[in-house]
Amino acid sequence: xxxxxxxxxxxxxxxxxxxxxxxxxxxxxxxxxxxxxxxxxxxxxxxxxxxxxxxxxxxxxxxxxxxxxxxxxxxxxxxxxxxxxxxxxxxxxxxxxxxxxxxxxxxxxxxxxxxxxxxxxxxxxxxxxxxxxxxxxxxxxxxxxxxxxxxxxxxxxxxxxxxxxxxxxxxxxxxxxxxxxxxxxxxxxxxxxxxxxxxxxxxxxxxxxxxxxxxxxxxxxxxxxxxxxxxxxxxxxxxxxxxxxxxxxxxxxxxxxxxxxxxxxxxxxxxxxxxxxxxxxxxxxxxxxxxxx
Amino acid sequence: xxxxxxxxxxxxxxxxxxxxxxxxxxxxxxxxxxxxxxxxxxxxxxxxxxxxxxxxxxxxxxxxxxxxxxxxxxxxxxxxxxxxxxxxxxxxxx
Numbered sequence: 001x002x003x004x005x006x007x008x009x010x011x012x013x014x015x016x017x018x019x020x021x022x023x024x025x026x027x028x029x030x031x032x033x034x035x036x037x038x039x040x041x042x043x044x045x046x047x048x049x050x051x052x053x054x055x056x057x058x059x060x061x062x063x064x065x066x067x068x069x070x071x072x073x074x075x076x077x078x079x080x081x082x083x084x085x086x087x088x089x090x091x092x093x094x095x096x097x098x099x100x101x102x103x104x105x106x107x108x109x110x111x112x113x114x115x116x117x118x119x120x121x122x123x124x125x126x127x128x129x130x131x132x133x134x135x136x137x138x139x140x141x142x143x144x145x146x147x148x149x150x151x152x153x154x155x156x157x158x159x160x161x162x163x164x165x166x167x168x169x170x171x172x173x174x175x176x177x178x179x180x181x182x183x184x185x186x187x188x189x190x191x192x193x194x195x196x197x198x199x200x201x202x203x204x205x206x207x208x209x210x211x212x213x214x215x216x217x218x219x220x221x222x223x224x225x226x227x228x229x230x231x232x233x234x235x236x237x238x239x240x241x242x243x244x245x246x247x248x249x250x251x252x253x254x255x256x257x258x259x260x261x262x263x264x265x266x267x268x269x270x271x272x273x274x275x276x277x278x279x280x281x282x283x284x285x286x287x288x289x290x291x292x293x
Numbered sequence: 294x295x296x297x298x299x300x301x302x303x304x305x306x307x308x309x310x311x312x313x314x315x316x317x318x319x320x321x322x323x324x325x326x327x328x329x330x331x332x333x334x335x336x337x338x339x340x341x342x343x344x345x346x347x348x349x350x351x352x353x354x355x356x357x358x359x360x361x362x363x364x365x366x367x368x369x370x371x372x373x374x375x376x377x378x379x380x381x382x383x384x385x386x387x
Contacts, residue, residue, distance in 0.1 A: 076334050176329075
């Protein structure tokens with residue numbers, strides 16, 4: 001073996017494929033995809049869209065940081081996180097399609113639904129802010145999602161359980177990344193502290209929505225398939241409190257942004273940012289609906 | 294104070310119990326950030342199971358100017374290679 005090329009030396013058994021490792025895992029390999037007894041398929045599909053849309057929409061916001069991040073290294077880190085979430089979204093949207101009878105694939109749900117059919121929480125869709133806002137949003141969303149995914153690994157649906165097990169490893173890193181930057185900025189200079197404080201104040205009005213359960217979430221939680229998000233609030237507050245403490249930051253005192261007549265992202269009621277986001281996300285697929293790439 | 298983060302060199306060990314191998318460099322504010330950046334930049338394609346990072350400034354390297362005094366004298370000492378004796382047939386892995 002030659003050690004002249006670093007990658008050749010560290011990849012296994014396929015030195016002809018430069019820079020690619022081996023041993024990739026299919027998260028759904030060997031998983032039974034039939035719907036468990038006593039579970040409403042329409043509810044399961046809606047639930048998968050909720051978790052899938054959170055990932056898809058926030059992934060899109062993270063992708064918008066490409067060419068805009070403060071350092072090349074962080075740009076790649078953010079792209080990695082966006083790709084992790086996109087991977088979770090693909091599995092969840094595909095699961096929704098199967099639960100709805102197999103008529104539609106993942107692309108249909110990503111590209112051919114309209115705004116009111118998207119079930120993501122509003123925090124995922126907010127307009128891209130500065131790096132402080134991104135750090136705050138990533139900290140909040142990944143802390144919340146990790147708490148959800150941890151519980152979902154015990155789901156009675158083997159597909160959700162497998163997707164969650166894959167996601168836990170990914171989102172643990174996302175939370176760690178966000179926590180490290182929160183501490184760096186919060187406990188950094190006066191100026192970085194101020195920007196981080198502003199970032200938190202921007203995202204915090206949308207935090208209560210994360211813990212407001214939708215009837216579908218409650219129903220599936222009772223069936224042992226889904227998670228009631230309100231049950232994760234304690235863990236969320238503990239983690240956020242710990243990170244903000246290390247970062248010499250305090251919780252912002254800002255009022256929540258209510259939904260419309262009690263309806264918010266999970267019901268398909270979104271902020272103004274959502275329409276623009278979808279226009280960008282969907283325009284190519286809609287202009288060339290038969291295209292493959 | 295320089296406005297640019299210091300340069301780090303990154304070493305990654307693959308799965309087969311090989312040595313850590315130099316794979317490239319990156320910029321980071323401190324050691325911990327360098328380790329995270331190395332994970333994000335150099336193990337995206339499943340290359341590694343262990344990472345070392347070290348500040349480039351902390352590496353002492355031989356200089357190209359010293360190439361001859363450093364390396365040329367070993368060029369003609371063929372007797373330093375263990376090839377001048379017979380290996381018994383029952384010695385494996387030689």
